Amino acid sequence: MPGVFGAIDWLFIFEQTLNEAVDLNAIVFALAAIGLNVHFGYAGLLNFGQVGFVAAGAYGMGLAVTLWGLNPFLAVVVGMIFATIFALFLGIPTLRLRADYLAIVTIASAEILRLVARSTAMRNITRGPEGLNEFVGPFRELSPFNPSVSYGFGPFTWRGNQFFTVVVGWTLIFFFVFLVWQLMRSPWGRVVKAIREDEDAARALGKSAYWYKLQALILGGIIGGFGGMMLALGNATVQPDFFVAPLTFFFWLVLILGGAGRVWAPVLGSVIFWGLITFIQNLGRQLVDAGLIPTSIMDTSQVDQIRFWIVGAALALLMIFRPQGILGSKEEMALDAH
Amino acid sequence: MILSKGLSDMGRRVVGVFLLGVMAMALFVAFAPPAFAEGEMIGTRLRYTEPNSGERVAVSGVSLTVEDTSGETIAEGVTDADGIFEVEVPGSGRYGLTIFPETLPEGVFLADPDNPTKLVEVLVGQTGRAIFQLVNENELAGLGQTSTITFRRVAQLTVEGLKFGVFLAMAAIGLSLIFGTTGLVNFAHGEMIGWGMLWAYLFNFYGFAGMFGFMEGWPAPFGDGVNLIFATLMAIVMGLGLGWAMDKFIFAPLRARGTAVISAMIVTIGLSILIRYVYLFVFGGVPRFYRDYTAQVGIKIGVIEITPKDLITGLLSVAILVLVGLFLQRARMGKAMRAVADDRDLAESSGIDVQRVIRFVWVAGSGLAALGGVFIGLSEQVSWNIGFRILLLIFAAVVLGGLGTAYGALVGALIVGVGIQVSTLWIPPELKNLGALVLLIVALLIRPQGILGKAERIG
Numbered sequence: 189m190p191g192v193f194g195a196i197d198w199l200f201i202f203e204q205t206l207n208e209a210v211d212l213n214a215i216v217f218a219l220a221a222i223g224l225n226v227h228f229g230y231a232g233l234l235n236f237g238q239v240g241f242v243a244a245g246a247y248g249m250g251l252a253v254t255l256w257g258l259n260p261f262l263a264v265v266v267g268m269i270f271a272t273i274f275a276l277f278l279g280i281p282t283l284r285l286r287a288d289y290l291a292i293v294t295i296a297s298a299e300i301l302r303l304v305a306r307s308t309a310m311r312n313i314t315r316g317p318e319g320l321n322e323f324v325g326p327f328r329e330l331s332p333f334n335p336s337v338s339y340g341f342g343p344f345t346w347r348g349n350q351f352f353t354v355v356v357g358w359t360l361i362f363f364f365v366f367l368v369w370q371l372m373r374s375p376w377g378r379v380v381k382a383i384r385e386d387e388d389a390a391r392a393l394g395k396s397a398y399w400y401k402l403q404a405l406i407l408g409g410i411i412g413g414f415g416g417m418m419l420a421l422g423n424a425t426v427q428p429d430f431f432v433a434p435l436t437f438f439f440w441l442v443l444i445l446g447g448a449g450r451v452w453a454p455v456l457g458s459v460i461f462w463g464l465i466t467f468i469q470n471l472g473r474q475l476v477d478a479g480l481i482p483t484s485i486m487d488t489s490q491v492d493q494i495r496f497w498i499v500g501a502a503l504a505l506l507m508i509f510r511p512q513g514i515l516g517s518k519e520e521m522a523l524d525a526h
Numbered sequence: 527m528i529l530s531k532g533l534s535d536m537g538r539r540v541v542g543v544f545l546l547g548v549m550a551m552a553l554f555v556a557f558a559p560p561a562f563a564e565g566e567m568i569g570t571r572l573r574y575t576e577p578n579s580g581e582r583v584a585v586s587g588v589s590l591t592v593e594d595t596s597g598e599t600i601a602e603g604v605t606d607a608d609g610i611f612e613v614e615v616p617g618s619g620r621y622g623l624t625i626f627p628e629t630l631p632e633g634v635f636l637a638d639p640d641n642p643t644k645l646v647e648v649l650v651g652q653t654g655r656a657i658f659q660l661v662n663e664n665e666l667a668g669l670g671q672t673s674t675i676t677f678r679r680v681a682q683l684t685v686e687g688l689k690f691g692v693f694l695a696m697a698a699i700g701l702s703l704i705f706g707t708t709g710l711v712n713f714a715h716g717e718m719i720g721w722g723m724l725w726a727y728l729f730n731f732y733g734f735a736g737m738f739g740f741m742e743g744w745p746a747p748f749g750d751g752v753n754l755i756f757a758t759l760m761a762i763v764m765g766l767g768l769g770w771a772m773d774k775f776i777f778a779p780l781r782a783r784g785t786a787v788i789s790a791m792i793v794t795i796g797l798s799i800l801i802r803y804v805y806l807f808v809f810g811g812v813p814r815f816y817r818d819y820t821a822q823v824g825i826k827i828g829v830i831e832i833t834p835k836d837l838i839t840g841l842l843s844v845a846i847l848v849l850v851g852l853f854l855q856r857a858r859m860g861k862a863m864r865a866v867a868d869d870r871d872l873a874e875s876s877g878i879d880v881q882r883v884i885r886f887v888w889v890a891g892s893g894l895a896a897l898g899g900v901f902i903g904l905s906e907q908v909s910w911n912i913g914f915r916i917l918l919l920i921f922a923a924v925v926l927g928g929l930g931t932a933y934g935a936l937v938g939a940l941i942v943g944v945g946i947q948v949s950t951l952w953i954p955p956e957l958k959n960l961g962a963l964v965l966l967i968v969a970l971l972i973r974p975q976g977i978l979g980k981a982e983r984i985g
Contacts, residue, residue: 234788236795281971287788288711288929292921293970296963299918303960308635308666433914437795444792486807493803500800507792508780 195478201470203343209463210344212422215357216242217461219415221442221454222364226408228440229449230372231401232384234291237278238412238439240298243431244270245413246420247305247314253323255313260326264417271413274301275406283401299433306428319427320420327421328352353422360418361455364411369451371407380404434496441503447516456514465495567653568592568621568646569612572605574634574660584609585660589629593622593643593812595731604629618650620820622812625658637661639956643907645815675951678829683947685830691943692843693905697898698920698935699850700769700891706867706930707884709787710777714798715895715920716913718768720805722896723903723912725764727809729757730817754818758900765896766889772797773888778881798913805910813909820904839901846897847936854932859886867930919946919959922966928979937977941965 208214220242227235248270252263278297282290305314314320333339333348340346346354371377382390383397391397420426442461446453472491475481506513572585590611591602600621601613615621624643627636636642637659648654701715731751751757776797780790824831832840854860865873866883874880902912909915919942927938942962949961969976 234791281967281974285970285974288791289925289970289974291711291791292925293967296918296921296966300960300963303957307957308954309957434799437799440792440795490807493807496803496806497800500796500798500803502796504793504796504800507789507796508785511789 195480196471196474201467201474204470205463205467206343207345208466209459210354210358211346211462212350212353212357212418214458214462215354215361216415216419216422217439217442218361218455218458219357219364219418220412220439221446221458222361222368223408223410223412223415224439224443225448225450225454226368226404226411229443229453230368230377230384231380231404231408232287233283233401233405233408234287235278235294235405235408236291236436236440237294237296237298237433238408239431239433239435240274240278240294240301241271241409241412242416242419242435243298243301243305243428244274244409245416246426246431247320247416248413249417250320250323250420250426251313253326254320260330263323263326267413267417268410271409271416272406275402275409279402279405283398283405295433295436298431298436302428302431302433305431314428317428319425321425323426324421324424350422353418356421357418360414364414365451365455368411372451376400376403434499437503438499441499441506444503444506444511444513447513449517450513450515453513453515460514465498468494468498566615566618566648566650567612568601568615568623568648568656569610569653570605570623570625570644570656570658572609572611572625572658572660575662575665577633577662577664585631585634587629587631589626591624591626593624595620595622595814595817612653615648615654618648618652620815620817621646621648621654622814623656624812630660633663635661635663635666637665641907643813645820645907679951680948681828682830683950684944685832687944687947688940689832689836689840689905689943690902690947691940692840692847693898693901694916694919694923694943695847695936695939696843696901697895697916698923698939699847699932700887700895701920702924702927702930702935703863703867703887703891703932704884705924706932707863707870707880707887708777708781710790710794711929713791713794713917714772714801714913715794715891716915716917717798717801717805718765718892718895718913719899719902719916720802720910720913721768721892722761722765722899723908724805724809724899724910725896726754726757726761726900726903727814727816727908729760730754751817754816754900754904757816758897761896761900762893765899766893768896769888769890769892770885772892773885777888778885781881781884798917802911802913805913809910811910813907815907816904836905839904843898843901846894850894850932851936859883863887864932919962922962924976925966926969926976928976931976931978934976934978 220238224238227233245267248267249263252258252266282293306317331352333352335348338345339351379395380400387397442457443454446457476488573582576583586605586607588605591599593599605611622643623646644656646654646656697719704712733751819835822833824833862878862883923938923942924935927934946958946962950958
């Protein structure tokens with residue numbers, strides 16, 4: 189049907205798709221999911237509040253500049269410290285309990301963090317719902333790229349500041365993928381995986397399961413925190429209502445799609461996820477604009493809700509039919525509550 | 527058909543349920559526009575106290591929209607130099623007037639930011655007015671903290687807390703029992719509450735077939751809405767059906783396959799996101815109200831004041847909870863449920879049909895959740911995202927009382943309900959739910975098995 193396809197700007201859709209697949213969103217999701225991979229994929233921790241770590245990192249870095257006027261490098265350290273504190277806050281009460289208690293506490297804690305950040309009482313510090321907006325200057329001064337020049341090629345073209353974010357983001361991704369790969373081959377990683385497989389056996393061999401799980405929670409949390417810092421840097425803003433609880437499950441989908449417990453899974457999952465979402469949404473919008481989907485069924489704003497259907501359905505269907513995702517092995521995903 | 531060819535039997539069934547669910551919700555879609563009449567208006571006047579001069583000053587340039595009961599926006603505009611917004615509406619009836627807080631000028635805030643929509647009753651030939659309380663920075667900082675603690679306020683908040691607590695308990699028992707019998711934490715439980723709330727709305731406004739255009743004009747309950755009491759009963763039936771379908775088509779097959787509990791838990795998360803956003807698609811983002819019993823004047827009982835609908839639904843909930851308790855203590859099925867929750871293998875070996883008990887728990891728990899949803903919708907408002915808003919409170923209640931125990935859910939829900947209301951004596955109302963979540967974490971630190979739970983469950 190040439191009439192149908194003629195109304196759609198395929199080139200634009202494919203360009204958008206390729207761009208989004210490696211742009212800021214994909215970077216943030218990949219980092220958050222690498223952290224989640226340490227938690228769930230390797231240590232078997234059910235962290236349903238990863239968005240809280242992302243928020244902790246973003247707010248830590250932002251506040252360090254707006255509140256304390258620290259330089260960019262110290263601000264990143266503060267972001268890491270915030271993520272660590274959040275990990276301790278979650279881990280200390282729950283890591284001795286069954287896995288599902290951690291799940292409930294993490295989802296609740298991430299929501300606590302968001303509610304506190306947007307509350308009137310904290311307005312002087314976090315600026316309430318408007319969030320932090322004046323911290324990005326010192327970071328952009330570090331950028332070697334000219335803000336008014338475009339860099340890259342084809343669909344992968346960004347203005348200087350965005351290009352800086354993309355370069356830093358992908359550098360971080362490669363660094364953390366390498367770090368996780370090395371760590372999981374080390375004795376430390378083997379203990380963590382042993383605890384995931386059989387906590388009692390690991391304890392019987394004299395390993396403190398609690399301590400190792402706490403370390404894994406902190407490590408994954410800090411990596412998630414870097415996701416938040418990239419988000420803050422790329423958008424030049426930190427707003428509390430970005431960090432809503434369902435976002436955590438987007439990270440979960442990204443991880444499970446790639447295959448939990450595999451080093452490259454979060455990156456692969458994130459790239460596929462953002463490519464797919466962008467493709468479907470752009471196609472949907474154009475179909476609505478061209479009148480091929482009547483507005484009585486769906487209007488343009490509702491096209492944006494499709495991503496939630498995809499995430500929900502994909503998460504459930506993947507868990508039922510292919511829990512190991514693209515890269516994983518089924519045996520490693522045969523987890524159970526201890 | 528081609529789509530499902532490659533899938534297993536199990537796969538076809540799951541896909542079938544997804545499609546069925548989406549189709550069922552699609553029934554919400556077709557709404558008839560109300561007939562036009564003349565002379566009715568809706569409006570509001572926005573003013574706030576200027577902090578320096580202390581004078582009441584008009585707030586201009588604030589965006590507002592008017593929605594009819596189907597959620598369709600019928601008018602929009604901004605307040606004029608006198609802070610006045612007035613538009614004509616198609617006829618008498620109920621309308622929602624929504625203010626956009628982000629269009630308020632610097633230093634002006636909504637006193638109750640959680641409720642930007644006001645329900646306005648417009649009478650024939652008259653102008654319906656809504657009042658949005660606006661506050662300045664100083665007043666905002668003092669909200670919820672300034673007023674003194676009196677016996678009357680404590681009593682009022684306690685009663686409101688108990689009311690919300692019994693609704694919460696009804697909604698929470700299912701979650702606790704499903705966990706007790708299967709070990710599954712059902713993150714889609716909130717959507718089961720929303721299911722009841724939204725179906726009752728649908729039946730209340732459109733009857734059970736009114737949403738199909740061809741039955742328009744037929745008498746209730748076909749082409750027209752039914753009284754909320756009947757709508758509630760129908761919503762309960764839908765709730766029972768949902769619980770049955772979820773277990774029959776999704777969770778029973780997963781158990782039969784030996785799927786790990788954690789995988790099943792992630793399935794419930796996926797389901798909850800999918801279902802919630804189908805609600806949004808079909809129902810729209812604007813909160814609404816039931817057609818009957820919405821605008822009621824409170825009656826005074828001693829020092830407290832309560833609306834008749836809250837009193838009746840509260841007492842009804844207490845009666846239902848007592849019945850649930852009696853059922854668990856006396857009835858064969860109730861005893862079997864407790865036995866399975868206590869020790870599944872022992873129950874199975876003593877001849878209890880565990881799968882049948884689990885199916886019953888799903889059906890009954892979902893029915894109770896649906897009823898709880900209607901009561902909460904009647905007491906507050908009907909909205910698509912009730913599921914997520916209430917899920918964390920249910921978790922707090924259930925963990926506090928003891929995950930897996932029916933009575934624990936009851937005790938925990940009452941504590942959470944009263945706790946969040948009474949806490950507004952000291953903390954701003956916008957943070958009241960935070961108290962419940964902090965309580966949840968503190969409870970895990972001190973007594974992780976919950977008030978009524980047993981220690982060996984948690985290890």
